Structure formats: structure tokens, C-alpha cells
Amino acid sequence: MRVILTSRIFSPEPAAASFRLAALADALADAGHEVTVLTSTVPGGGAPSTRPAVTVKRFPVLRDAAGYVRGYAQYMSFDTPLLFRLLASRRADVVVTEPPPTTGAVVRLVCRLRRTPYVYYAADIWSDASESTGAPRWVVRAVRMLELFALRGASAVLSVSEGVSLRLAELGIRDRVTLIGNGVDTDLFGLGSGRAEGDAPYLVYAGTASEVHGAGIFLDAFALAVSERPGTRLVYIGQGAEREAIERAAAALPPGSVHFEPRLAPEAVADWLGGASASLASVRPGQGYDFSFPTKMYAAVACGTPVIYAGVGPGTAFTRLGGVGESVDYDVEAVAAAMVRALDAGPTPARRAGIREWAAANVGSAAVAQRAVAAIAAAARTTPLTAADRR
Template sequence: MRVIIATRIYRPEPAAASLFLGCVSDALRAQGAEVEVLTAKPVPGQGEGSRGERIRTFPVLRDRNGYLRGYVQYMSFDIPLAFRLLITRRPDAIFVEPPPTTGAVVRVICALRRIPYVYDAADIWSDAAGYMGTASLAVRILRGIERFALRGARGIVTISQGVADRVRALGVHTPATVTGFGADTLIFRYAEAPVERVFLYAGTYTELHGADILIEAFARFSATHPGYRLRFIGNGSGQERMLQRAHELGIGGSVDFVDPVAPAELQPEFSRAVASLSTQFPEPGYRYAFTSKIYSSFAAGCPVIFAGPGPTGSFIEQASEEVEVGSAVAYDADAIADAMRARADAPLPAEGRRELASWTAAHHSMGAVGRRVAEVISVAARTRSRQR
């Protein structure tokens, strides 16, 4: 079996999607498949991403933070991808990662070449665009492109039942498999280290994440617990505004913004943090999204403070019945500050952190998720073989 993974983001670029797609590749190769990845050329200095798969990269337009985000940037990936898919040796199946424009390109080429594809619907992009204030005409166009990409797929994989239900509500009847999400436990694992006075936010922060509330919460926390630091590692919109607000509140010297780092460099940051932080803005109607970054924190033994609506909080509350994973609170600066005080006053001891990491490896390994996704791709590939 020969499979192509078409994605704008792949390891070694530090992101949850990169780790996920890499684990899918690993699982396919473990089944004996030949895997080729068509992806964007990474930012220099990020290291090597291949574990045996063939990675073909090509230059793309990135924003000033080095992130491939925005329609012009997406097109700089999608247009070359179309030509590459036309001339490459025909695969048995293609696995495609959003944005929807990439999915639409893959659908057109797959129709021309009679190739089945599987679409990764980790989120509904047109919903997210609408809630971020994008013009209504642009949202309608994106909705149409997204439906087009979803409907042409042989199968859809997604991380939660909420997203699967939303796909159905959009009038898409392509078979959808809920595979869940997890952590790359080959990278994120428990490592004994002295816990520092740091609260860590790792990953992308956009308007939809609502991470700016952490500045307000940390200021209130610092009034009773001076000497701690709030560290953001990643990229996104609003960094300048958040830093300005931190200075206005008198905590600018205690807030760090660090560029994205490789997952192997992020792991010790989790090991040393009192807790990691995760947020989701409580936009009405957009309550099915799951904050997958929490798994990497758990796998390193670092408890999480999550603020916001949706299934992430429910998951944390249910998991807390088995192991100490952290806490879920309302999207409110005072509630977050109180949770930070509780964690600072009673940090999770080494034994508890080790137990959390072990529990995550046993129940939420991305390797297991990768195998479930690989099976969906294999079914699509076998369907093509029978139709020859």
C-alpha cells in the first residue's frame, strides 16, 4: 500500500497537528505501507522530521512569525500541491489535513486520478472563521469549500463526537470515525525535574483560544503570590496587545513570550512548570472544540488548568476521578487566578506527576490514535483496490 499525506504542517514543526500526522505515518509504516509526505518547507533550524517516511517539501509564504496562516499563505501551499499530486506516482490513498482549500484541491485531483482520500476534520474551519468575526461572505465561501472537501472524501476522521455531529449538521454524510487524540509519548513523558514557579501556556493563541484572559488572571494571582512567571511558548495573534496589557497591570517583567520550540525542547518545560494553562473563548455555538494540547502536558506529568466551555472541561472532570490531572474552571479571570493559587499552594508532587504521565501513556497515547486513523486510511485504500 502506498499512501500520500498532504499537509501544510508536519514534524519537525512544533504543533499538535505535526505530532498527530507523524504518528499516523508511523502507524501506516508499521503496517508495511510506503508513506510519502507532501508538505511545506519548515523554518530553518527545526531539525529532522522523518522516521523513515519520505518527506517532500516546497517553499511557502509565511507570516512574520514564521507561521503558515492566512488565505494567501494557504494558496502558496495549495497551488504547488495540485501540480505535485498530478505528477506523482499514483498512491492507493491520500490523507489530507485542513485547511479546507487544501481538501478541495485534493478532491479535484483525486477525482481526476480516481484516488480515494480521507479527510482529517479536527475542527470546522468555517465555524471558527465566523466566530472570529470574518466577513459573512467569506464565511459562506469557506463553508462551501469545506463542504466540498468533506463530501468528496471516502472517510472522515475527527477527534470528538461533537465535531462529528457538527459535520452531519452541515449536511455531510461521509462516514466519520471518532479516533480521539493523544500525546506523542515517545517525546512527552515523565522526567524528574525541580518544579519552578512557572505557569506555562504552550501552543498557538488566537482570538478563538482567548488566551489574553490569562494576563488578567495572572495579575490577580500575582497580587497574593509574587515571584511566579507566566510563560507563553508558541505563536499567534495578539502578542503585542497581551504584552502591553501585562505592562499596564504591572506584571510585564513576569510574562515571557517565547518562539515555538521543537517538541523535545518543550517536554522539559512541562516537567518544570507548576501547571500548564489552556483556554477556549466561550463563543456561543462553538462549544464542540476540544483543546488537544492538554494531552502533551499530561504525558509529561504536568497538571492542567483549563478555562472555557465545551468537552475539554468535561473530560478533565471525568479524568479527575481516576488520576490528578488538574482543574477545569469558568472562563473568568478570578476563577483562573483562584485555580492558580490552589495549584501554587499545593503543587502536584513527583509521585503524582509520575502517575499522571503513566495514566496518559496507557490511555491516551497518540500512537494508539495513529493506528485507528491508519486503519481508516487502509480501508479506503482497499476499496480502491477492489474497484480496479
């Protein structure tokens, strides 16, 4: 079958969506399907890490100051051209679309016009996310309306977690939802060898630091931990709405104890993770987003690095399920105590190997992509296309 995949970001851009969509494109190509990805240009260029058979078509897009496609103006700079790009594309058997909901709405309009089924990849509930950031009510209502419009028109909805599936059911989306799970390229992240910048132990937060995550708690906790374990470091990698505030607050800590990196290539992130005493992840409670799961935890365990998780939701069960880390309340003193324990323990080679082995068996993106391919193939059959239609 012919598949079109639409996403504002794609490999090699370092983001969770890029990794899982690249795995999906590869799985579709490996199954013999014709795959075309409609996405945006990447700052600095670079080739996607997909099979040669996957065709990737890019178009310029507006990015924010951090170089990310985040914000309504940025989304529309991708979605408006996408409308015409889809109309000009060869007829597909099925379209797979990634959020935001504005993209899903464009895909629904074009697919209805061309009588093509589409699949919505629900990696998140965006209207809940907008509400958690304190957006005005009218903005939340508008995002909710667009999201439901995109979801209700889909022949299938791919859910990345039980929490997302339950939230979809609460929104009235039940019968077309397939739980495929989420994962990471365990081969790519399993190559992390650790940083060779001195012997000082460090903790790393790698990924988006948004209002939903509340990653500033790790800086507050580290201020307590570093007083007990002088010479240790805290490393932040990535971007997000709270990044600037965290950087300003870090100035009050001992010089050199907090290190900041921009968004990095997956290989560089793997190197940082591979040498860390622990990786940090969080979901701030009470934001209407308690079902969320930080995918950065997958990358950490793929590198054999234990996780300290602060907050609520499925992340708490994840650390206990595989014995891959520790879950604590979203509390500064509790997090600081967990940091000290992780720094003192220092993951041994045997434990790192055990965590990597567990990750390879349980959170590999290849298995997730295979489940997605099956759901997409079933959705493509919901609207049979004749040979004349496909021309």
C-alpha cells in the same frame, strides 16, 4: 498500499498537526505501507521525527510574520503547487489530506481526475473557526462551501473528537465519519524534566493564542494571582492572533513576572511543562466553537503537569475524567483562584507520576494512529486500482 499524505506543516515543525501526522505516517509505515508526505519546507531546516521508510517531500511556502503558515495567501502558496505536485506523483491507493479546506478541495479535484479515494482528517471545523474570528460573512460562506466540498468527496472522514463528529453530522456528514480521537507522543513529552531557572514557581500557556482560545484571560487572572503570590511567573510559549495584544498588556505587571517564548521544539516545550505548577488551556465561550478541545492539554498531562482549563466544551470533562486538573468558568476571578490553588499545591512527584501514567494509557498518539490506519485501509478499498492504473 501506497499512501500520499498532504499537509502544509509536518514534523519537525512544532504544532499539534505535525505530531499526530508524524504518528500516522509511522503507523502506516510500520504496517508495511509505502508512505509519501507532501508538505512545506521548515524554517531553519531539521529532519522529521518519522521512520526512515517515510518519504517526506518539501516545497517552499509563504509564511506570516511569526513564521507560521496561517492566512489565505499562505494557504494558497501551499495549495497551488500541491495541485501539480499531486498530478506529478505516482498513483496512490489513497490520499490522506489535512485541512485547511482549500487543501481538501485541491485533493478532491486531483483525486477525482485520477480516480483515487481520499481521506479527510477533520481535526477541526475551519468554517466555524473563521466565523468565530469575526471574518466577513462572505469569507465564512466561502470557507464553508470549500469545506463541505472537501468533506463530501472523501471516502472517509477522520474525526478527532465526539464534538467534531456531532458538528459534522449537523453539516450533513454522517455515514463516512470514523471517530479516532486525538492524542500526543507520550514518550516525547514524558521526557520533560523541568526548567532549571531558579526556584520560582510558574504557570505555562503553551500553544496557539487565537481568538478561539481567548488566552488573554490568563494574563488578567495572573494579575490578581501574583498580588497574592508575589514572585511567581506566567510563561507564554508559541504564537497566535492575540499574542501581540497579550505582550502589550503584560507590560503593566511586575517586571519579570510574565515571560514570553516563541514557538519551540517539542523537547523544549516538554521541559517548560515538566517544571510548571500547572498548564493553562482555554476555549472562549459563545464563539460558535464550544465543541473544540485544546490539544495542548494532552502535552501537559504527558509531562505529568496538571491542567487549569477555562471555558466550555469537552475540555471540562477531560480534567475531571482523569483527575488531571481543574476546570473553571471562563471568568477572571475563577481562573485566578485556580492559579493560586495550583501554585500552593505544587504537583508532587507522586502526582506527576500518576498523571503521566494516566496519559500513557489514555491519550497516546500511537493508539490513535492505529485507528486511523484501519479507516484509511478501508477507504483505499472503496476504489480498487488495477496494476495498470498504479503505474
